[in-house]
Amino acid sequence: MESPATETNHAQTDEARENRRSGRSSQRPGYGQLLRTEGAWSFLLPGFLARQPYAMLTISIVLLVQHTTGSFGLAGAVSATAGISMALIAPQSGRLADRFGQGAVLVPQVFLHVLTVAALIAAALLGAPLWVLFVAAVPAGATAPQISPMVRARWAARLQGSPxxxxxxxxxxxxxxxxxxxxxxxxxxxxxxxxxxAGLAAEAGVSLVGGLVFAAQRRTQPAPARARAGAGERTGTDVPQAAGRSTSALAVPGARVLVAALLGIGMVFGGMQVSLTAFTESIGQPGINGVMYGVFAAGNMLAAVVVGAIRWKRGPQTRLLTAYPALVAAAALVALTAQLGPWAVLLGALGALTGLCVAPCMITCFTLIETLVPAGARTEALTWLTGAVALGQATGSTVAGQLADHSGAGSGFLTPLAGTGLALLVLLSFKKALHPAHNGLVAARGLGHRTSVPVD
Structure with a gap:
């Protein structure tokens, strides 16, 4: 008969073995440990290739339509139509991916996207009426593959509540x-x-190749809701309601609050991009536009790297309610500086500060959504968040452009402030919705284990 000490050692050995199998350890979470998660590289590399078209679509539409019509205003409107269509329709593909599997949705989607983008290219080059361009932009945006949410859903399925x-x-x-x-x-x-x-043609080609390669990685995709429901019926185990039925992620109040938060962040992206372009042209230095936006983006990336390397003691709810007011304050400083004078260096520095404040908010929103929605609606929920960013970006660029045209170049910077300010009001008004229905006391840890998580 084994002693209690021996039994404890065996239990610790079994726990360590399970941690290694699931990609977890008792060490401090870090990028090295994350990238050693079993199967991660099989979806990371094709996912990186397949997500490139997402950032190419709208700018490629602008450049093509501006060339054929001679109007930046019309080009921006057609591009915004594609962006809005993407934001509103794409979550439905996420919902289908949750129900039937990512591969089953992604394969026909990429072929449809290639066809619709080809139709848009043909309409523009053949000088079709303007209404035809707007009509063609709708399916081109709606069928854009949502690779980023699918990658995030795979991480969530692999890690299952891990730090x-x-x-x-x-x-x-x-x-x-x-x-x-x-x-x-x-x-x-x-x-x-x-x-x-050529930009749109390349976007379609990369969507096709990258999307098909990513869809082929079926071993790491989350189990479809139908499969989970069927397994529950065969084994007699309980299956969460969301896994067996088609429940929308937006039925969760906290998900709607996070959509509002990311809509505001999207307006920062769109407003900064257009406002910096107008500002640099107004001071006679259009060549520094890329540098100034690059500084903003670099601040965002730097903050994201740092945030991911920290083991936080406070819960994500507290982190979001702390970081978002800082983002609003940074946006206010940018707007105020732009009204006071053409100070490019100071504006660039404040742009970097704004970027530093964006990343913690975005990361925390994507961390929170995993605790708020059931597994059967996870991809749809993530798609709503990325769609909110896209919708906010389209709205922000349109509003900032109108303000810059009618009230001066610096006025466009009011757009990020307005977007984040309204989003902060939503966060503060409905902050209780950011807590999971189970009150945040326990989170799934995989392999039958559970662990306590911070509760705010």
């Missing part, structure tokens, strides 16, 4: 931000150096 979830959210934020630095530069180079339609 590494915050690190994974930070890693994905850095990857997304890098995508939004590389994608527009690549699209612009192709449109200006090869052919006005």
């Amino acid at each position: 590494l979830m915050n690190t994974a959210a930070a890693f994905e934020s850095v990857t997304d931000e890098f995508t939004f630095v590389v994608g527009p530069v690549l699209a612009t180079a192709l449109c200006t150096g090869v052919h006005p339609a």
Whole structure:
């Protein structure tokens, strides 16, 4: 008969073995540990390729339509139509992916996207009426593959409540931000150096190849809700309601609050991009536009790296309610400085500060959503969040452009302030919705284990 000490040693050995198998350890969470998660690289590399078109689509539409119509205003409107369509329709593909599996949805989606983008290119180059361009932009945006939410859903399925979830959210934020630095530069180079339609053509080609390769990685995709429900019926185990029925992620109040928060962040992206362009042109230095936006993006990436490397003692609810007011304050400083004078260096520094404040808010939103929605609605929920960013970006760029045209170049910077200010009011008014229905006392840890998580 074994002694209690021997039994304890065996239990510790079994726990260590299970931790290694699931990609977890008792060590401090970090990027090295995250990237050693079993199966991670099989979806990270194709996912990185497949998500590039997401940042290429709208800028490629702008450059093509501006070339064929001669109007930046019309080009921006057509591009915004695609962006809004993407934001509103894409979550439904996320919901289908939750129900039927990512591969089952992604494969037909990428083929449809190639066809609709080809139709938009043809309409623009053949000089079709303006209404045709708007009509063609709707399916082009609606069918854009939502790779980033699918990658995040795979992380959530692999980690299942591990402390590494915050690190994974930070890693994905850095990857997304890098995508939004590389994608527009690549699209612009192709449109200006090869052919006005080359950016959209490349976007469609990369969507097809990257999407099919990513969809082929079926071993790491989350189990579809139908499969989970069927397994529950065969084994006689209880299955969460969301796993067996088609329940929308937006039925969760906290998810709606996070959508509002990321809508405000999207308005920061769109408002900063257009406002910096107008500002640099107004001071006669359009060439520094890329540098100034690059500084803003670099601040975002740097903060994301740091946030992911920290093991936080406070819960995500407290972190979000602390970080978001800081973002509003940074946006207010940018808007005030832009009204006072053409101080490019100071404005660039404050832009970097704004970027530093964006990342903690985004990362915490994506960390929180994993605790708020059931597994059967996770991909849809993540798609709503990324769609909110896209919708906010389209709205922010449109509003900032109108303000810059009618009230001066510096007025566009009021857009990020307005967007984040309204979002902060929503966060403060409905902060109780950010707590899970089970009161945040226990979170699934995988392999039958559970662990306490911070409660605010």
